[in-house]
Amino acid sequence: MLPLRLRPTALLLAAALTAPAAAADRPVLRVSAIPDEAPTELQRKFQPLGEYLARQLGVEVKFQPVTDYAATVEALAGGRLDLVWYGGFTFVQARRRTGTALPLVQREEDAHFHSKFITRAGSGIRTLQDLRGKTLAFGSESSTSGHLMPRYDLLQAGLDPDKDLARYAFTGAHDATVKWVEQGKVDAGALNESVWNKLVEEKKVDPAKVVVFHTTPDFHDYNWTVRGDLDPKLVQQLKAAFLALDPAKPEQKAILDLQRTKRFVETRPENYLKIEEAAKSAGLIR
Structure with missing residues (x-):
């Protein structure tokens, strides 16, 4: 796949994202989500968020639906996805598979799911x-x-x-x-x-x-996760874009409403240790 010829101000994104095969003005952020709802519903929920991220980061954002949960893990590990909406258990699997998958943000509600x-x-x-x-x-x-x-x-x-x-x-x-x-x-x-x-x-x-x-008792669940080899500055830009979503602004409130939250908050790998232990106890991972 040929690299994009970018202006110096875009070198950060060039190092972090994969360019499409056809010549284009912007690199591409490849995003997916575990298929826990109908594909049409996932697309509907993501579209305005994708448009927002594209504006904030100056990249093209492409949503790539997958057939099953495992496909998101393998695609993230193989560098074919950059950002994935994971449930807590699938994040644990991605973290164990890659060693570096990084959870960025979760909805406020996901800390007590x-x-x-x-x-x-x-x-x-x-x-x-x-x-x-x-x-x-x-x-x-x-x-x-x-x-x-x-x-x-x-x-x-x-x-x-x-x-x-x-x-x-x-x-x-x-x-x-x-x-x-x-x-x-x-x-x-x-x-x-x-x-x-x-x-x-x-x-x-x-x-x-x-x-x-x-x-059930509460647990940490969904989060947006990036692959671990994205440029740290880009990771921070992504995190900042999510945290900046403001329900006081009508267009951003519409995005948050589709995500069924009032705001995103930071999260970290340690929040999912309970889920990893539960998976071990249930015999789903070793």
């Missing part, structure tokens, strides 16, 4: 113990809030999903988990609280028919 267990009203399921012998839907196998932390919570309650449930399955996405429960494919499901709240607010689920019966 939860998973929700849901069931149909009238199912008789009121506690985690009531799941014994029942069927359960998780989201993606690599999801923090859709699998890892709910599984860990079950184990802490003395329930082994592999032994004590009649069956469990992976739906692939949080909104799909709600549909499975709603349609009676499973007795209960576990999902991201943010997606649950959004579906309730948008009246895409009736909380009188599908009810929350358990909420």
Whole structure:
């Protein structure tokens, strides 16, 4: 791939980003996100944020959808992605895979995140113990809030999903988990609280028919992560752009609303040690 010929003021970005094959005026920041929601929803949420980052950094920003969680880890490790929206567990996997993946910012809510267990009203399921012998839907196998932390919570309650449930399955996405429960494919499901709240607010689920019966203890979850070999000055520019988003400015408030937050805050690798330990306890990593 041919390097761009850039003016001296753009040398920093040239060292940090990969240029497109065709001649262009600006380098490209390649961004992706774990596919925990429908691809169209991920694109809709990212578009105005991508436009904002392009203006702030003076680069072209391209969103590259992926087919599964593992693909984001391998693409970041292989230098094919620069910035990824990760769940906590996938960040842990990326950090272990690369040794240098760096979490920049998280939404304020992500420092105290939860998973929700849901069931149909009238199912008789009121506690985690009531799941014994029942069927359960998780989201993606690599999801923090859709699998890892709910599984860990079950184990802490003395329930082994592999032994004590009649069956469990992976739906692939949080909104799909709600549909499975709603349609009676499973007795209960576990999902991201943010997606649950959004579906309730948008009246895409009736909380009188599908009810929350358990909420996990809090944990650090989603973050924006960069590959570790980006130029440190560019990393700081990215972080500053996220932290500068201001809900008092209508255009930026619209971006924050799509991200389902009022502001981004700094985060660091140490915040995800609890998730790493939970993954080890659940047998998902060694």
